[in-house]
Structure formats: structure tokens, C-alpha cells
Amino acid sequence: MSEQQRKQNTERSGFSFGGPRPGAAGMPVQKARDFRGTLRRLLHYLRPHRWTLAAVLLTALLSTVFNIVSPKIMGDATTKLFEGMLAKMEGLPGAAVDFPYIHRILWILVGLYGLSAIFGYLQQYLMAGVAQKIVYDLRRDVSAKLARLPLKYYDSHSHGETLSRAVNDVDTINxxxxxxxxQLLTSVITLLGIIVMMLTISPFLTLMILITLPLSAVVAKVVAAKAQPYFVNQQRTLGNLNSHVEEMFTGHAIVKAFGHEAKSIAAFHRINDHLYDAGWRAQFISGMIMPLMMLVNNLGYVLVAVAGGVMVTQRTITIGDVQAFIQYARQFAHPIGQVASIVNVMQSTVAAAERVFELLDEPEDLPEPAKVVKLTAPRGRVCFDHVRFGYSPEERLIDDLNITAEPGATIAIVGPTGAGKTTLINLLMRFYEIDGGAITIDGVDIRQVKRGELHSLFGMVLQDTWLFHGTIRDNIAYACDVASEEAVVQAAKAAHADHFIRTLPEGYDTILNEEASNISQGQKQLLTIARAILADPAILILDEATSSVDTRTEVFIQQAMRRLMKGRTSFVIAHRLSTIRDADLILVMNQGKVxxxxxxxxxxxxxEFYAELYHSQFGSNGSKESTG
Incomplete structure (x- = not known):
């Protein structure tokens, strides 16, 4: 994998030590190529919840309205208090502050703020439910899609990239x-409500506030443009740091073995210093946006205070309305900033949704035939009839391949790397679709058999072991829906795994970690062999099944394999030719041809070719096996 691809995969996989949130001022935002189309498709997931979303909109509207009208009502209390105090100062007869009126206003405010909080809670509660249901549907579709994707997709896409789309991008949408x-709903309603309330108080003062908006926008745009290159540099350097740390953690044993700890630490410090410099500059310049916008807003606040005071002296406006207007003016910039930030977040969200939909649009396995054939009591006669196949239309790997494996026969497949040995197995398992010809089992074209039923005919032991996080018992029983304790133990004994399992502290209840690194590579191979033995399949596929065990254990496993293969058709991919001397048929492949x-x-x-391979391993007299 190239350096650039590795960095991209690291960044996409979410392996990050921090950094600014996407959508922050000046930070580059990932944008969708087809914003409208992707947004329309994302809204399709919202459609079944439209009535709940309407309730969310209504509760957001009520919560915001109750919150917005409160300053205006509070202004009435301030006006009544000011008028009473002014009348007493002027010595008017019977002058007094109307405290009962003020008390009523205060109770009204308590009620309004309380209702605003209740409707705000309902809004969050309803939206949380809708969001989780939508993301549940999206995750369900992604999971079902991953199960339907052919092996070709996983061979051509990195696991980190697929995981990022299925997890990180869906979490972004959530x-x-x-x-x-x-927040977007509340901010828009708040902004419109504040403008309406300010206009009802004084159109002139509202105009003065609106004049400051273009100045704020210019300030934000200029500073953001200055910060943009530094944010780009910060993200690039962050990717370099993530890649370096991932490499060092992955190859920790190799780094220590060759004594490169000091070089690794020095490289980390060098990249970290660059990240510090880029991050400091980006954060400093982008941090100037808020102080400058506050300066502009304060200028507007001063203008409103001065103009409002003059208007109060002229009795064209009450002091309570000026107080309320100043509160609205102070709140005015907040929803604007929120809307601007959320618009950037929406850009990143739609881009994430586009990546998820690209996964959902990937070509799937060919659909199952309308009329399927059920293989009852399979005998295991396998025939490749004029099979043609290529991973791409331009490059044909297999051309006119003809093989017949009789029931119970052992078919060994040998050849150099890239000869097409594993491809042959992938075609037999129908992980890839052939371009021409036919592959039959007991005379039935495998394309007429359901994939699940076809796969159930095979038992596989591969060179690359795969065990999941769980007990050893569960890993062996993975091959069988219902397996008794006795069957699991017998399979382990047949694979010569029972002894080492019982020496573990928890025996068959020993928990394997996520990479099964708490047992040796050879022990992992023994467990996969036990799993295949328990499956009791009609056809066996062995891909260098004994490559990770010692010579003595290999002898025992070969004996177990011979018992297992008896009466079953077996395909054995082998590099050590000593393991296939007794095969009924040996296929020598090179460049996709037998x-x-x-x-x-x-x-x-x-x-000829096989003899050359054999003598290269055993020497000219064929008497001694090479360890290489």
C-alpha cells in the first residue's frame, strides 16, 4: 500500500488523537459530490417518521416562542417599575410602584420559561427516538449489504475503509x-422570532442592528480565509502523526528487535513539533474570529444603547422596551453563528451519507435462481467444464479449465505464487462468478444451488487462521449449529488439540482475545482443523493446513486428516510437496492453467514442471526435504 493510501485509510478509520471538529471556523469541510441527490436520499429515511418530526418542529416552535417573548414581557415589568419610581421622585400624589402587577409579570415569566423548558425536553426526547430509529434502519441496511457483497468487494477495498463507512460515517449521521x-431548527426559529420581536419594538433600532451583520460576515470570512491553509496543514500533519504511531504500534516487536526506538521517538517528536506549530497557528488565527465579532456586536450594542436612551427621553419608546431590545440584540448573533456552524456540519454529514450510500450501491452477488436445486446426500463429484475466469475483463486468468474429481478423491493443487490455486477454490465456493463454462457438483451446476447450501457442503482449513473472541469451545463448535460437549472434545482429540487445551488454566472455557494472540500460531491452526473435523463436510478444502505446526504434530495431523478425508472429496493446496505424495490426482498450475x-x-x-518443483525442495536425489 502506498504512503498516501495508508495515510488516507488512517484518517478515515477514525484513529486520531484529537484536533478541531469538522466545521469549525476555517477548518476544511468534506463536501459531497452530489449534495442534493444524497440529501434527498437521506430524507427518504426520515419519511416514515414525518409525523414525529412534525411534532418535533411544533415543540421546537413553542419552546422557542415562549423563550423569545419573555424579554418583552420582562420589559413591561421594568417599565412599570420605572414609571412608579419616577412618579415618586416627582412627588405626585398617590404615586407608588405597582408591585402586584410586577408579581403577576414575574409569575407569567416563570410559567413561560417553565413551558419553554418542558417543550424543549419533549423536542429532544422525540428527536432522540427518531434519530436512533433512522440510524437503526441505516445500520440494518449496511449490515445486510455487507452480507450480500461478493468477495471481490472485500479483496478490492481495505478493511479500514469499509469499517469507516459502516461505523464512523453512520455515527456522524446519528x-x-x-x-x-x-439546533438548526431552534436557531432558525430563534433568529426569525428575534427579528420579529425587534421589529415590533422599533424598526429603527432593528435597522441599526442589521447594519452590523455585513461587517460581522466580512470579519469572519477574512479571518477564516487566513486560517484555512493552516487548518489544511494541521490535518495533513495529523494524518502523518497517526500513520507513524499506527506503524510503530503495529510493528512494535520489530522496532525493538532492530533497536530503532530512538529513531522512532525522534520521528514522533519531529512530526509532533510540526503538528504543534500548524495547530497553534490555525487555532490562534481562527480564535480571533470571536473577539472581532464580539467587537462588532458591542459596537451595535453601544449604538442601540445610545439611540434607545435618546428615544426614551423623547418618549418615543419605553425604557422596558429598550431593555428588551438590548437583550434581543445580545442574543441576535448567537443563532447566526450556530446556523453557520451547523451548515458546515451538514456538509460533512451529507458527505458521510454519500459514502454510506456508495457502499449500499455496490454491485452485489448475482441473485439466487428462481428455481433452485437441493443437493441431498451429496457424493462430492466435482467437475470444472471449460471454465473461464478473469478478475478483470482485460486480463483472463483461467481459460478453458477442465478438471474432474471423483467422489472421495484427494485432489492436490500445486504451482508457483499467482498460478491460480486459491482462485480455483474461490470459484468452487462461488465467492467469484465464472465468466464461462460450468462448475458442477454431482452433475448440478453450482449456480443452481443456493449459496448458503453450497457453502454448507464444504469444510475449510486455511493457512491464515481465523478465530473469534470467545471460548475455545465456541470456536470449535462454530462449524456446527448444535454441537455436544462430547463432539467438541472428540474433534479436538482428532486434531491433536485436546492435550494443549487441557493444559490451559480454563481448558475449553479459555477466552481467546480478539486476535487470538494468547495462544500460539500452531495452536490456532489445530483449533481450525478441529472445527473442520466437527463440521463433517462432504468436500474438504485444505490450504497449507499444517504450515504452522511442528514436524511431530504435522505427522499426527496428517493421520487425522487421512481419517477425515476418507470417503470425502478433498482439495489440497500445498507448497510442501511431501504432504501430497498420496494424492489421487495432482494438478500443476501455472499462469491460470493446468x-x-x-x-x-x-x-x-x-x-517436467512438477519434477522441477519437487527436486528444488528435496534436492536432486529426492531423499531429503528442504526446510525452506
Whole structure:
């Protein structure tokens, strides 16, 4: 993988030590290529919840309205208090502050703020439910899609990239739906409500506030443009740091073995210093936005205070209305900033949704045939009939391949790297679709059999072991829906795994970690062999099944394998030719073609490609196996 691809995968996988949130001022925002189309498709997931969303909108409206009208009502209390105090100062007869009126106003305010809080709670409660249901549907579709994708997709896409789309991008959508969407609704309603309330108090003062808006926008745009290059540099350097740390953690043993700790630490400090410099500059310049906008807002506040005071002296406006207007003016910039930030978040969210929808649009496995054939009591006769296949239309890997494996036969497949040995197995399992010809089992074209039923015919032991996080018992029983304790133990004994399992502290209840690194590579291979033995399949596929065990254990496993393969058709991919001497048929592949086939003795007698491979391992006299 190239350096650039590795950095991209690291950034996409979410492996990060921090950094500014996407959508922050000046920070580059990932944008969708088809914003409208992706947004329309995302809204399709909201459609089944439209009535709940309407309730969310209504509660947001009520909560915001009750909150917005409160300063105006509070201004009435201030006006009544000011008028009473002024009348007493002027010595008017019977002058007094109307405290009962003020008390009523205060109780009204308590009620309004209380209702605003209640409706705000309902809004968050309803939106949280909608967001979780939508993301549940999205995760369900992604999970179902991943199950339907062919092996070709996973071979051509990195696991980190797929994981990022299925987890990180879906979480981004979830966060936006649950938080940013309600904030956007509230901010827009608040902004419109504040403008309406200010206009009802004084259109002139409202005009003065609106004049400051273009100045705030210019300030924000200029500073953000200055900060943008530094944010880009910060993200690039952060990717370099993540890549370095990931490499060092992954290859920790190699770094220590070759004594490169000091070089690794020095490289980390160098990249970290660059990140500090880029981050400091980006944060400093972008941090100037808020002080400058506060300066502009304060200028507007001063203008309103002076103009409002003059208007009070002229009795064209009450002092309570001036107080209320100043509160609205102070609140005016907040929803504008929120809307601007949320718009950037929405850009990133739609881009994340586009990546998820790209995954959902990936070509799937060919659909199952309308009329499927059920294989009852399979015998295991496998036939490749004029099979043609290529991973791409331009490059044909297999052309006119013809093989027949009789029931119970052991078919060994040998050849150099890239000859097409594993491809042959992938075609047999229908992980890839052939371009021409046919593959049949007991005379039935495998394309007429359901994939699940087809896969159930096979038992596999691969060179790359796969065990999941769980007990050893569960890992062995993975091959069988219902497996008794006795069956699991018998399978382990047949694979010569029972002894080492019982030496572990918890025995069969020992928990394997996520990478099964708490047991050796050879022990992992023994468990996968036990799993295949328990499956009791009609056809066996063995891909260098004994490559990770010692010579003595290999002898035992070969004996167990011979018992297991008896009466079953077996395909054995082998590099150590000593393991296939007794095979019924050896296929020698090179460049996607079977160039030789026959028994071990027949192929040696030909003195061609197989004989050359054999002698390269065992020496010219064929008496001693090479350890390489």
C-alpha cells in the first residue's frame, strides 16, 4: 500500500488523537459530490417518521416562542417599575410602584420559561427516538449489504475503509440527526422570532442592528480565509502523526528487535513539533474570529444603547422596551453563528451519507435462481467444464479449465505464487462468478444451488487462521449449529488439540482475545482443523493446513486428516510437496492453467514442471526435504 493510501485509510478509520471538529471556523469541510441527490436520499429515511418530526418542529416552535417573548414581557415589568419610581421622585400624589402587577409579570415569566423548558425536553426526547430509529434502519441496511457483497468487494477495498463507512460515517449521521438538526431548527426559529420581536419594538433600532451583520460576515470570512491553509496543514500533519504511531504500534516487536526506538521517538517528536506549530497557528488565527465579532456586536450594542436612551427621553419608546431590545440584540448573533456552524456540519454529514450510500450501491452477488436445486446426500463429484475466469475483463486468468474429481478423491493443487490455486477454490465456493463454462457438483451446476447450501457442503482449513473472541469451545463448535460437549472434545482429540487445551488454566472455557494472540500460531491452526473435523463436510478444502505446526504434530495431523478425508472429496493446496505424495490426482498450475496432471510418480517420471518443483525442495536425489 502506498504512503498516501495508508495515510488516507488512517484518517478515515477514525484513529486520531484529537484536533478541531469538522466545521469549525476555517477548518476544511468534506463536501459531497452530489449534495442534493444524497440529501434527498437521506430524507427518504426520515419519511416514515414525518409525523414525529412534525411534532418535533411544533415543540421546537413553542419552546422557542415562549423563550423569545419573555424579554418583552420582562420589559413591561421594568417599565412599570420605572414609571412608579419616577412618579415618586416627582412627588405626585398617590404615586407608588405597582408591585402586584410586577408579581403577576414575574409569575407569567416563570410559567413561560417553565413551558419553554418542558417543550424543549419533549423536542429532544422525540428527536432522540427518531434519530436512533433512522440510524437503526441505516445500520440494518449496511449490515445486510455487507452480507450480500461478493468477495471481490472485500479483496478490492481495505478493511479500514469499509469499517469507516459502516461505523464512523453512520455515527456522524446519528450525531447530526440527534443534535445538529434540533439546533438548526431552534436557531432558525430563534433568529426569525428575534427579528420579529425587534421589529415590533422599533424598526429603527432593528435597522441599526442589521447594519452590523455585513461587517460581522466580512470579519469572519477574512479571518477564516487566513486560517484555512493552516487548518489544511494541521490535518495533513495529523494524518502523518497517526500513520507513524499506527506503524510503530503495529510493528512494535520489530522496532525493538532492530533497536530503532530512538529513531522512532525522534520521528514522533519531529512530526509532533510540526503538528504543534500548524495547530497553534490555525487555532490562534481562527480564535480571533470571536473577539472581532464580539467587537462588532458591542459596537451595535453601544449604538442601540445610545439611540434607545435618546428615544426614551423623547418618549418615543419605553425604557422596558429598550431593555428588551438590548437583550434581543445580545442574543441576535448567537443563532447566526450556530446556523453557520451547523451548515458546515451538514456538509460533512451529507458527505458521510454519500459514502454510506456508495457502499449500499455496490454491485452485489448475482441473485439466487428462481428455481433452485437441493443437493441431498451429496457424493462430492466435482467437475470444472471449460471454465473461464478473469478478475478483470482485460486480463483472463483461467481459460478453458477442465478438471474432474471423483467422489472421495484427494485432489492436490500445486504451482508457483499467482498460478491460480486459491482462485480455483474461490470459484468452487462461488465467492467469484465464472465468466464461462460450468462448475458442477454431482452433475448440478453450482449456480443452481443456493449459496448458503453450497457453502454448507464444504469444510475449510486455511493457512491464515481465523478465530473469534470467545471460548475455545465456541470456536470449535462454530462449524456446527448444535454441537455436544462430547463432539467438541472428540474433534479436538482428532486434531491433536485436546492435550494443549487441557493444559490451559480454563481448558475449553479459555477466552481467546480478539486476535487470538494468547495462544500460539500452531495452536490456532489445530483449533481450525478441529472445527473442520466437527463440521463433517462432504468436500474438504485444505490450504497449507499444517504450515504452522511442528514436524511431530504435522505427522499426527496428517493421520487425522487421512481419517477425515476418507470417503470425502478433498482439495489440497500445498507448497510442501511431501504432504501430497498420496494424492489421487495432482494438478500443476501455472499462469491460470493446468499444465500437468497425474499422480506423484507419473509427474516425476515426466521430468517436467512438477519434477522441477519437487527436486528444488528435496534436492536432486529426492531423499531429503528442504526446510525452506
Amino acid at each position: 450525531s447530526t440527526l440527534q443534535q445538529s438538526l434540533t 499444465i500437468e496432471q497425474g499422480t506423484h510418480d507419473m509427474l516425476l517420471a515426466k521430468q
